[in-house]
Amino acid sequence: MxxxxxxxxxxxxxxxxxxxxxxxxxxxxxxxxxxLKRALHNLKRIQTAFAGYDAHIHYSAKANANLTLLRHLVQGGAGIDAVSAGEIHRALLAGTAPSNIVFAGVGKTPDELAYALEKNVGWFNVENVAECGLIDSIASQVDCLPPHIALRFNPDISASTHPYIATGHGGAKFGLTADVIADLLARQSDFPNVVFAGIHLHIGSQLHDTDATRQAVSAALDLIKPYPNIRTVNIGGGLPVAYKADDPVPDFDAFAQTLAPLLKDYTVLLEPGRSIIxxxxxxxxxxxxxxxxxxxxxxxxxxxxxxxxxxxxxxxxxxxxxxxxxxxxxxxxxxxxxxxxxxxxxxxxxxxxxxxxxxxxxxxxxxxxxxxxxxxxxxxxxxxxxxxxxxxxxxxxxxxxxxxxxxxxxxxxxx
Ligand SMILES: Cc1ncc(COP(=O)(O)O)c(C=O)c1O
Structure with a gap:
């Protein structure tokens, strides 16, 4: 458009x-x-919509990893959501502070984890129990700050979007079920080299339905309620874009307002990609x-x-x-x-x-x-x-x- x-x-x-x-x-x-003017304007719109929160925007480099774009977004106040060591490398080249990088992905390799730990990447969105153990073990061997872990929750909620970009339903490969997260949170002491600090979810891209996101966030909050050390909720990306004039997409303010009552006491991370570029x-x-x-x-x-x-x-x-x-x-x-x-x-x-x-x-x-x-x-x-x-x-x-x-x-x- x-x-x-x-x-x-x-x-x-x-x-x-x-x-x-x-x-x-x-x-x-x-x-x-x-x-770049429009991309920075879009970043600003999201920053403004979430201005009432303690919110931090990590632009999702998978949407467009052009180095010049990354550099300008980082200068505009964004961190970076990376899904591979290659994206982390680009984020660092573009001037992102390592602590402002989130490393996500369903299949991070040991080499990628070691690279991210050596670079002191701030957050690891964990999608597998074995991955959690691997990060803990690599962190004990390399010279790094204790990494922050956000467990990625699969809330088994179907987002109303194209099936290829829905990620939060039960049959999807993404995230951890409520049972597994509850178990991991109950035995944090088994992972002494990492800091459990957040919960993460991303139920899909092009989310037309603010209510599905609200339900998913609410279920995530239920899981972390017993753990006062978990103060960060990463709500992923998915803010929608109108590809046609009559696309009924909710605006960013509607998303922010729907979630405000739930998230007011938490630090909020977002990972928008499409809505920025x-x-x-x-x-x-x-x-x-x-x-x-x-x-x-x-x-x-x-x-x-x-x-x-x-x-x-x-x-x-x-x-x-x-x-x-x-x-x-x-x-x-x-x-x-x-x-x-x-x-x-x-x-x-x-x-x-x-x-x-x-x-x-x-x-x-x-x-x-x-x-x-x-x-x-x-x-x-x-x-x-x-x-x-x-x-x-x-x-x-x-x-x-x-x-x-x-x-x-x-x-x-x-x-
Ligand atoms: C975990 C995660 N975060 C963020 C995004 C970015 O989504 P979007 O470009 O729809 O904002 C994706 C997209 O696949 C994702 O899987």
């Missing part, structure tokens, strides 16, 4: 004050373009061909599922608009597809577009989250460059260049 940063000025799509055409002319397509990013593509076939109009672009897999993976909807605003309102249902050899290689189904011609560029909106981080080299395609329009809204920089064939071949030998 268009917004204050991704908008038309005099009929030409701009990212803040920068014409997207200018970026396209210099960098080529496909290209990701991010508004989704609507600050676009993927710009060029039209290669237009094909009318089987009663449908296909616009074939130079972007594909290898740059943005969400429509293929989750049937996700992204609005798509031409870079030059059409002169009239005539629109046709159009299938926007890429060159990859898969029928699933669709960027948009039944998108209302004007008559498109080869060479006419398009922008796929709300593409800042789970876009570039999921990009691949499938079909030996080169991952696209990333451009940041700086917080001044006027200047822009290439923060990651386009890959080359040499980049792809560097790690391979012909035997």
């Amino acid at each position: 268009l917004n204050d940063s991704i908008h038309y000025i005099n009929g030409s799509l701009h990212c803040d004050a920068v014409p997207v055409q200018e970026i396209l002319a210099q960098v080529g397509s496909p290209v990701y373009v991010y508004s 989704a609507d600050a990013g676009i993927l710009v593509a060029n039209t290669l061909y237009v094909k009318k076939q089987a009663g449908q109009t296909f616009v074939i672009t130079d972007a594909s599922m290898s740059e943005l897999i969400r429509p293929a993976l989750y049937q996700a909807h992204h609005e798509i608009v031409p870079l030059i605003e059409p002169a009239d309102d005539t629109r046709y249902a159009t299938q926007v597809v890429g060159p990859v050899c898969e029928t699933a290689d669709v960027l948009g189904r039944n998108i209302l577009l004007p008559d498109m011609s080869p060479g006419e560029p398009l922008a796929i909106l709300n593409a800042g989250a789970y876009g570039m981080v999921m990009a691949s080299n499938y079909n030996q395609r080169l991952r696209p460059p990333e451009v940041a329009v700086m917080p001044d809204g006027q200047t822009w920089q290439i923060t990651r260049r386009r890959e080359t064939w040499d980049d792809l071949l560097r790690m391979e030998a012909i035997l």
Whole structure:
């Protein structure tokens, strides 16, 4: 969706004050373009919504781990939620204080745990009894501060969202059941090298239902009530983004108000990803061909599922608009597809577009989250460059260049 940063000025799509055409002319397509101003504005909106709490926002780097983006969010007051040693490495490079990093993930390796402990990462969100023992044992061997543990609770609550991004139901691989958490909390002394300090939950992404989150938080609080040493509740991410104008998403204030009565006496950690960067990013593509076939109009672009897999993976909807605003309102249902050899290689189904011609560029909106981080080299395609329009809204920089064939071949030998 268009917004204050991704908008038309005099009929030409701009990212803040920068014409997207200018970026396209210099960098080529496909290209990701991010508004840092919008990302920082989104961070501020969440900080404001939770201002009445003792709340700390850890931006979820899995949504978009661009180093420039991380650096600006960290300077804006965010910590980082990391799910691998690679994300921790990026968070540290971007200037995050180790104590402001949360290390989450259902399958952390011993090497990753040792790395995180050596770096004195602040929080470990634990999802397995054996993992708890492993952290305790590694912490006894390496020179580190005692790590803070938050047990990740699976509350067995179904979030109303796409099944692939729901994580808090009983059948999901995530978290620990109430019984296991109760058992771990009762025998904290078995883990003398760690500090049990919090409980963590994340019931899914794109949460439309504040009530499911309230129920999950309430169940988590019941578990920690007997333990006055557990003063931190990490409520995960999941704040929703409207991908269509009529998406009924609750705003951040509604989330904060629903939870306020429950959490007023606790320190609250949040891990938002999508809600910070989704609507600050676009993927710009060029039209290669237009094909009318089987009663449908296909616009074939130079972007594909290898740059943005969400429509293929989750049937996700992204609005798509031409870079030059059409002169009239005539629109046709159009299938926007890429060159990859898969029928699933669709960027948009039944998108209302004007008559498109080869060479006419398009922008796929709300593409800042789970876009570039999921990009691949499938079909030996080169991952696209990333451009940041700086917080001044006027200047822009290439923060990651386009890959080359040499980049792809560097790690391979012909035997
Ligand atoms: C544990 C955890 N925290 C935070 C997030 C970020 O979620 P979102 O981008 O929906 O805010 C995720 C997403 O998968 C997650 O699994």
